[in-house]
Amino acid sequence: MKLALYSVAMLAFLNFSCTDKSTLEKSTTELTDKKSMIKTEDLSYGINGVTHRSFAAYKTDSEGPLPVVFVLPEWWGLNDYVKNRAKQLAELGYYAVAVDYYGDGKVVETPEEAQKLSSHFYKIPIDARRMFDAAKNKVIIAENADHTRMAIVGYCxxxxxxLNMGRTYNDFKGVVSFHGNLTTGIRAKNNKVKYLVLNxxxxxxxxQEEIANYKKEMDSAKIDYxxxxxxxxLHAFTNPEATATGKKFNIPVAYNKAADEKSWNEMKAFLAGVLK
Structure with a gap:
């Protein structure tokens, strides 16, 4: 979407920045199910004097390092929704990392605050890359992560x-976008990254114009998508809280159970293929 369109409602659904003062704070929770143990921990690092705490989840009973899936959150920040998605991906056998863009695991409560924080990364895209780089650098040295097999999943x-990180790096096998905007400021290039866009x-x-332009751009670059x-x-169709949020703030978002389930299955098949 054109940057101008991100201004009011559009920016309302998007979120991202980075350096490296590495200290891994292993902590928190171990969740048990009938088959395996899921461990969650903070990947803690400093960026411009602010501590960021990305959220990692993985099975403790897996043999060898696990393929990595980064999970990029909605503009609300590192909330329970994105953490639960990371846990679900861990159940599928991945080392899943929900990236903390705002610092200190911050979660925002209003569209106004979310727009203020997330719009920075559209206006200054190099900060989006720096933010992602910091999380990526922590994962590369993580004992349980196989950084030769990595993918990215993002919401709104x-x-x-x-999509932008897939266009920026050469070392990702695949990218999945759930209800994300398609005109992002970085042009597509054929670097062998595969894409799945769930809209x-x-x-x-x-x-529709944005969709048509996206497809034309990807086709012209001969990209596998x-x-x-x-x-x-509607927008945010995978988030069970979206309907209530839409009503509360009068924004066009809503949960769609059928689309949520179908898109999750699409993602599972895609990741299984690119990260095998």
Whole structure:
């Protein structure tokens, strides 16, 4: 989406910045299910004097290092939704990392605050890369992570940034965007990264012109991508809290259970293919 369109409602759904003062704070929780143990921990590092705490989740009973999936959040920050997505990916056998863009694991409560913080990374995209670099550098040295097999999954703002990171780096096998904007400020290039774009057909924040331009750009660059539209799905269709959020703030977002489940299955098949 053109930068100008991100201004009010558009920027309302997106989020990202980086340096490296490495100290891994292993902590927190171990969640048990019937088959395995999931461990979660903070990957802690400093950026411009602020401590960032990205959230890692992985199975402790797996043999050898695990393929890595970065999870880029909605503009709300490092909330329970994105952490739960990381845990779900861990259940699938990945070393999953939800990236902390705002610092201190910050979560925002209003669209106004979220827009103020997330818009920075559209205006200054090099800060988006620095933010991602810092998290990536922590993962590369993590004992349980296989940095030769990495992918990125992003939601809304995180979906747009996932597309950009795929265009920026050569060492990712695949990128998945859930209801993210498609015009992101960095042009597509054929670096062998594969893309899966999962879009809501009723999403007014990703208009048909933007979709057409995205496809034209990807086709021109001869990039391997798949674009899936889900009938009747609005922006943020994978987030169970989206309907209540849309009503509270009068913004066009809503949960769609069918689209959520279908898109998750698309993602699972895609990741299994690119990270095998």
């Amino acid at each position: 703002f995180g979906g747009a940034q996932a 809501g057909a009723a999403d007014t924040l990703v208009p 798949k674009f899936v539209n889900y009938l009747d799905a």
